[in-house]
Amino acid sequence: MPAPKKPKLAVWKFSSCDGCQLQLLCCEDELLQVADAVEIAYFLEATRAQVRGPYDISLVEGSVSTPEEAERIRKIRRQSKILISIGACATAGGIQALRNFKDVDGFINAVYAHPEYIETLATSTAIRDHVDIDFELRGCPIDKGQLLEALSALLNGRRPNVPTHSQCVECKLMGTVCVMVAHGTPCMGPVTQAGCGNLCPSFNRGCYNCFGPKETPNTASLSAWFAKLGMDQRSIKHFYRSFNTNAPAFRRESEAHDKT
């Protein structure tokens, strides 16, 4: 009897820095286990070898920012049983979504000697804005522990333990002293989804929302507190204008502080 076929895994790249798919290679100790558990069918950062679709699991990194990408993500969706968007670019549009607030033609004319060679969309948007997705992993970059957890859960037919609550929960579980309450350092933790392992606060820095908005984020209340801590409107706006700036909750909140 032949061995049962292993699920085919594909890793796709859109507009992004590659840092999230690199997290898969960063798994080091667990990488051989991953390679044992799945057939790596398409993963250009790891191997030139390509296996044709369809694929059981597609990990999609990056945002959709060109007409070509908008077309390609539809093809990938058709070839994928399960599609997981990974990282801030794929789940919110990434840092490159800062363009969504401005006139993209202005940028193109200012930057490129031959603007006519550039074919781009006016916006950078999440994978979810173009096709249905099955699951998403947040972060800039994603957390490799969460990646392995999501893969383990899928392969074993269980629900992934990837909570959508606040970053504060992670701080409290680990006993980290709240940097905002105890030091007055502005921190995005209360509106940001957990997942990084409370990296910044454990080094006495405020969270700057790599993992995007948590479930039911109350950004208005947090911003009012930032103002009490002495942040001006412009700084508050910029706080929300980073990797997850196009996530609806952060986009709206940054616009509320945009007086210019």
Add this chain to the structure above:
Amino acid sequence: MTANKSEALGTFVIAPSELGSLISALREDGYEVIGPKLADGAIVHEPLESADDLPVGYDDEQEGGTYRVAKNGANTYFDYVVGPHSWKRYLFPPDQQLCQMRRQGKTFRLIETKQEIPRYAFFGVRSCDLHAMQVQDKVFDNGEFADPGYMERRKAAFVVVVNCLRPAATCFCASMDTGPRATGGYDLALTELASKGRHEFLVEVGSSRGEEIFAKVSGRPATEADQSAPETASAKAANAMKREMVPDVQALLKRNLEHRRWDDVAKRCLTCANCTLVCPTCFCTTVEDYTDLTGSTAERRRRWDSCFTMDFSYVHGGSVRRETYARYRQWMTHKLSSWFDQFDVSGCVGCGRCITWCPVGIDITEEARAIRDSEGSR
């Protein structure tokens, strides 16, 4: 674990230098001593090796959403009050493995893991926190659904109380009848006597276990004047307390499940869960199952959860408490009202942590007062 009210088995006076002897005696007896330490700008609960680890001459300033520790120029040990950590971290750990399994053909086998019960000595427990332990005892030592791990840790734990001599601005234990002085339930209770050039500690022995440990510490029997010191000092601290819980809050909240104040607080509440996680009595957990990639081993873990997360009330079809007002109301009414129905005691001990550590300074005493003051005026 000792009874709630106990006659002192003796009252003594020791020099500050004897705090070191007390810590040594506990360590020599096999206890892991956990006590106050200065770390990352806060007084936290960490393992202590000697009295040198104790922060000397520090005060804390607390307000809604604000906490600062500062040197106060004194040589006193316990001028600060409660910080970001509560003792539940040790008795009811944030993340625990419940069991581990290994696949065996088409079935699975439970892997036996016998965990050693730590013997903690909690050094510097405030009266509110001692009451919080007694509240959690009712939660976990409940017969059919008891938590044996909690009960064993609690039974093994040695409690050294420190009576508070000043309140933080966020404290309201006097109105909850949980402090500032501990009246029983401890092994040893310390009161720092520092005034007019005097610096000593009054020690009240509360259990035979406390008696055995204290035998290794040198001190003198307390005089009658010494013995009245804790009462006088705690009365002073109680009088200085700025916040209080409104009377009869249990019935007040029951009458006001539909009140516009819930919508008002929902505008400020971040649903971040900080209040529940710093609360010394909140006990909710979630249970998570994990597997490795191959599915050959699995484990079940229990970790702190909160009624402020969406997953907490998730049942078939979605979360029951989607709106912020519903989540805040669930927490506050449970803490101050339905806890009595469930456990015959208040779920709030007035430690004030939920006020201080709320990132936007929401004040449970203020919310209760606002409801009382506008009752019937929706």
